[in-house]
Amino acid sequence: MKITSNFDSGNIEVIAATDPQNIQLAIRKDHQSDFYQWFHFRLNTPHAQVHKLHIVNAGGSAYPDGWKDYQAVASYDRQTWFRVESEFDGKTFTITHYPEAESVYFAYFAPYSYERHQDLLHQAQNDYNCQLVELGETLDGRDMNMLVVGEPDDSKKKVWIIARQHPGETMAEWFVEGFLDRLLDEDDGVARALLAKAVFYIVPNMNPDGSVRGHLRTNAAGVNLNREWQNPSMAQSPEVFLVREKMLALGVDMLLDVHGDENLPYNFVAGAEGVPSYSGKMQQLEEAFKAAMVMVTPEFQTEFGYGKDEPGKANLTVASNWVAEQFSCLAYTLEMPFKDNANLPDEAFGWSDIRSMKLGQDSLTAILAVVDDLR
Known part of the structure; x- marks a missing residue:
């Protein structure tokens, strides 16, 4: 029996792996940080029996409540990720699974590999309406890339989509893949209408170093990027x-900063109500976007989410708040669950890579609903 995480986005430490009924594991902390929660590892076993994998330091992770009512994902082919029996006793998170093949992968959410990230960028640039722009390098020497979709024109609105500031939130890049699939579909009426009115600046992965390193929340220096915007x-x-x-x-003119939330089993947005320059126009745009999302898909809701900041009390080191204040524009943080969407549960797959992609596609319709009013 062998357990390894020596691959892209891998994260696990093996304490004991001799007894299939009592495999002892621990999640490795982000480099130079105390954050940890993301795991991704492979089990290779000759034993045709139930395996119990105990992550013994789960109770001390960044978001211990995130383990409650959460089920890990597993895959035999690294394409289809399904939920497996899991439980949390307040200290240890235990995965119980009967492997149907010699090798099986487990992860906190469906991984989005650096190789797939490169494929996404270069397949998109093949479209006549898309340009790949290199912005510079990360601390580990990886490229920071941006896709520009649409023909730049001063009359067009500038819509920014950034994702995966927190690298373990892989659903964010799945969202972007779905978003791009629809935006680059020249037979899609919503996409065509949007590109007549707006140019899209898309950063599919804000944190490639943390992604490859198997981090939950930080970059190569142990820095939480979504507290760096000032x-x-x-x-x-x-x-x-x-x-x-x-x-x-x-x-x-508009920002969507795409994330995942460990605790809340819902899709929702967090606005910029607390920024000093918050205005009636910004509130109107926020309400219009939320209303459009609710109309477009039952996957989205507005009842559950984060509490609103008091007027003038917003944390301006957060991307959506800094952008809203700097540009007096619509700026939202969009959150998806690691668990399932409690309003529309799927026992086999939970909230998934595919559903994240479809939410990305659906969001184009909501952007179209507000694009004319962005400035």
Whole structure:
């Protein structure tokens, strides 16, 4: 029996792996950080029996409530990820599974590999309406890339989509893949209407170093990028520094910053109600976008989410708040669950890569509903 995580986005430490009924594991912390929750590993076993895999340090993770009512995902082919029996006793998270093949992968959510990220970028640039732009390099020397979709024109609105500031939130890049699939479909009426009115600046992965390293929340320096937007630096947070500089050069009329939430089993958005310059126009746009999302898909809801910041009390180191304040525009953080959508549950797959992609596709219709009013 062998357990390994020596691959792209892998994360696990093996404490004991001799007894299939009592495999002892621990999640490795993000480099230079105390954050941990993301896991991704492979079990190879000759034993045709139930295996119990105990992640013994789950109770001390970044979001211990995230383990409640959560089921891990597994895959035999690294394409289809299904939910497996899991339980949490307050300290240890236990996966119980009968392997139907010699080798099986387990993960916190369907992984989005760096190789697939490269495929996404280069397949998109093949479209006549899409340009691949290199912004610079990360601390580990990886490229920071942006896709520009549409013909730039001063009369067009500038819509930014950024994803995966927190690398373990892989659903965010699945969302972007679905978003791009529809936006680049020249037979799709919504996409054509949008591209007549707007140019899209899309950063599918804000944190490629953390993604490859198997981090939950930080980059190679152990920095939480979504707390760097007021004063980023090339030494600690080049990912934010480079994207922010491009925003300042080009302008922003709308931002969707795409994330995943460990605790809440819902899809929702968090607005910029607490920024000092919050206005009636910004509130009107926020309400219109939310209403459009509710109309477009039952996967989205507005009852559950984060509490609103008090007026003038927003944390301006957060991307959506900084953008809203800097550009006086519609700026939302969009959250998806690691668990399932409690309003529309799927016992076999939970919230998944495919459903994340479809939500990305659906969001185009909501953007179309507000694009004319963005400025």
